[in-house]
Amino acid sequence: MSIETASSQTGHLYLVGVGPGDPELMTYKAVRILTDTRVWAVPTARENGVSSALQIADQLVPVNGREILSLCFPMKKVFLGQETDDQLLLAWGKAADEVISHLDRGKDVAFPTLGDATLYSTAFYLLAMILERRPQTKVTVVPGITAMAACAASQSSPLALGDDVLAVVPAAFEDDRLRHILTSLDTVVLMKVHRRLDALIDLLTELDLVDHTVLIERSGLPDERVYTDIREARGKQLHYFSTMLVRKKKVLF
Numbered sequence: 001m002s003i004e005t006a007s008s009q010t011g012h013l014y015l016v017g018v019g020p021g022d023p024e025l026m027t028y029k030a031v032r033i034l035t036d037t038r039v040w041a042v043p044t045a046r047e048n049g050v051s052s053a054l055q056i057a058d059q060l061v062p063v064n065g066r067e068i069l070s071l072c073f074p075m076k077k078v079f080l081g082q083e084t085d086d087q088l089l090l091a092w093g094k095a096a097d098e099v100i101s102h103l104d105r106g107k108d109v110a111f112p113t114l115g116d117a118t119l120y121s122t123a124f125y126l127l128a129m130i131l132e133r134r135p136q137t138k139v140t141v142v143p144g145i146t147a148m149a150a151c152a153a154s155q156s157s158p159l160a161l162g163d164d165v166l167a168v169v170p171a172a173f174e175d176d177r178l179r180h181i182l183t184s185l186d187t188v189v190l191m192k193v194h195r196r197l198d199a200l201i202d203l204l205t206e207l208d209l210v211d212h213t214v215l216i217e218r219s220g221l222p223d224e225r226v227y228t229d230i231r232e233a234r235g236k237q238l239h240y241f242s243t244m245l246v247r248k249k250k251v252l253f
């Protein structure tokens with residue numbers, strides 16, 4: 001007979017990519033793990049705000065009957081290798097403590113996240129905080145379909161082929177590297193474009209790349225919008241789910 005001690009009780013943490021919005025783009029594995037996990041920790045941009053990841057997951061795995069930990073992560077820029085904003089550190093620490101309190105009670109916790117967990121997701125800030133405080137935490141990362149893959153597929157376009165070099169850029173940053181990347185690489189994915197749209201249109205016009213660019217807003221969702229002429233989007237309030245694909249080379253002809 002084995003006696004379960006408090007210290008042997010430990011929950012497992014799952015970081016689950018739920019894809020970019022279309023429920024059919026959630027993987028079987030994501031659905032299985034979310035179905036089996038009673039506690040979900042969900043990211044929101046403000047206190048008691050809605051969670052996009054939760055809304056996506058809920059389309060296939062009903063939230064009802066689950067314990068939902070709503071974790072607020074303010075939308076602030078993170079510059080890796082530089083000192084992190086105190087408000088962010090505080091928010092991540094608070095979120096980590098909340099998740100840890102459930103893991104310590106032997107409960108598994110799933111963290112659904114937009115697209116794939118390994119691409120610009122808060123999941124890894126949360127994980128770093130949890131591992132710092134609770135290094136023994138067992139974690140599984142479940143890959144998801146990225147927004148850039150969904151956007152490229154919707155245009156029947158490859159992201160990269162042959163000797164193409166692909167760059168993925170968080171365009172929310174006013175980054176000197178962007179001009180260089182756009183002039184030197186074959187395909188560039190610009191994410192988080194909604195707040196810098198007009199500046200990006202100016203830059204792409206200056207570099208003569210407008211005809212090589214497509215802008216996809218809310219890919220795979222009922223109100224998806226595609227701008228094959230990005231100049232038509234100038235001045236518009238785009239949804240946060242907006243991505244530009246800049247592809248210079250033709251496939252063959």
Ligand SMILES: C[S@@+](CC[C@H](N)C(=O)[O-])C[C@H]1O[C@@H](n2cnc3c(N)ncnc32)[C@H](O)[C@@H]1O
Pocket residue numbers: 020021113114115116117118119120121145146147148151190191192193216217218219220221240241242243
């Ligand atoms: C914080 S990043 C998350 C990326 C995500 N982890 C992934 O794997 O695609 C958010 C950005 O993803 C892109 N995005 C997410 N969902 C999208 C969608 N349905 N349509 C177009 N772009 C989307 C947008 O560029 C948005 O600003």
